[in-house]
Amino acid sequence: MTVALIVLAVEIALLIPLFVYMAITGISPVPTSRRARRAALAALPGRLDGTLYELGAGWGTVAFPLAQAFPDNRVVAIELSPVPCLFMWLRARLTRRPNLVIRRRDFLEQPLGDAGLVFVYQYPDMVTRLEAKFEAELSPGTPVVLNGCPLPGWAPQRTTEVNDLILSNLFVYRAPGRENPEADG
Numbered sequence: 436m437t438v439a440l441i442v443l444a445v446e447i448a449l450l451i452p453l454f455v456y457m458a459i460t461g462i463s464p465v466p467t468s469r470r471a472r473r474a475a476l477a478a479l480p481g482r483l484d485g486t487l488y489e490l491g492a493g494w495g496t497v498a499f500p501l502a503q504a505f506p507d508n509r510v511v512a513i514e515l516s517p518v519p520c521l522f523m524w525l526r527a528r529l530t531r532r533p534n535l536v537i538r539r540r541d542f543l544e545q546p547l548g549d550a551g552l553v554f555v556y557q558y559p560d561m562v563t564r565l566e567a568k569f570e571a572e573l574s575p576g577t578p579v580v581l582n583g584c585p586l587p588g589w590a591p592q593r594t595t596e597v598n599d600l601i602l603s604n605l606f607v608y609r610a611p612g613r614e615n616p617e618a619d620g
């Protein structure tokens with residue numbers, strides 16, 4: 436009985452913040468599928484310069500494989516929701532990826548001037564906001580990969596329809612010239 440109560444209390448303690456942050460961010464931490472993740476990694480150049488960002492990293496489905504595939508790059512997994520963050524912190528302790536940094540923060544506040552790659556899986560309104568941020572902050576030519584919905588004003592270099600359960604779409608871009616080079620942080 437006591438164990439059952441403890442399990443129930445832990446479940447509630449994890450579920451409540453999960454749902455609260457889904458309401459705050461407007462999106463659930465649904466992960467990129469394994470096939471989409473593989474297709475995204477396969478679409479990347481063999482060498483990347485700079486910091487690799489996953490904006491809204493969820494459970495680390497993409498950030499951890501990125502850190503493994505690019506051991507010489509710093510990979511920054513940014514996530515606002517505390518439960519997925521906690522999961523990533525525990526996972527990082529077990530897998531020991533020295534090049535992986537997990538940050539609990541709003542990715543809109545993260546300067547991206549040093550980015551060598553940005554990976555995003557967000558909803559259309561947020562993607563539109565991110566497009567303006569990318570135009571202001573990313574160095575020209577920075578690879579940007581989106582799962583789900585495309586950047587409305589950019590032409591993708593490559594589009595991949597993934598044969599997974601939800602028929603994910605991947606969009607691979609290169610950042611255009613910057614409108615506001617002073618936005619680096």
Ligand SMILES: C[S@@+](CC[C@H](N)C(=O)[O-])C[C@H]1O[C@@H](n2cnc3c(N)ncnc32)[C@H](O)[C@@H]1O
Pocket residue numbers: 456460461462463464465466467489490491492493494495496497513514515516519540541542543555556557582
């Ligand atoms: C659809 S999930 C994608 C998870 C992961 N990127 C993947 O592809 O497996 C979107 C994630 O973005 C996070 N998120 C949404 N808005 C955010 C923000 N402003 N700052 C940080 N994280 C955010 C959500 O909490 C959620 O975990």
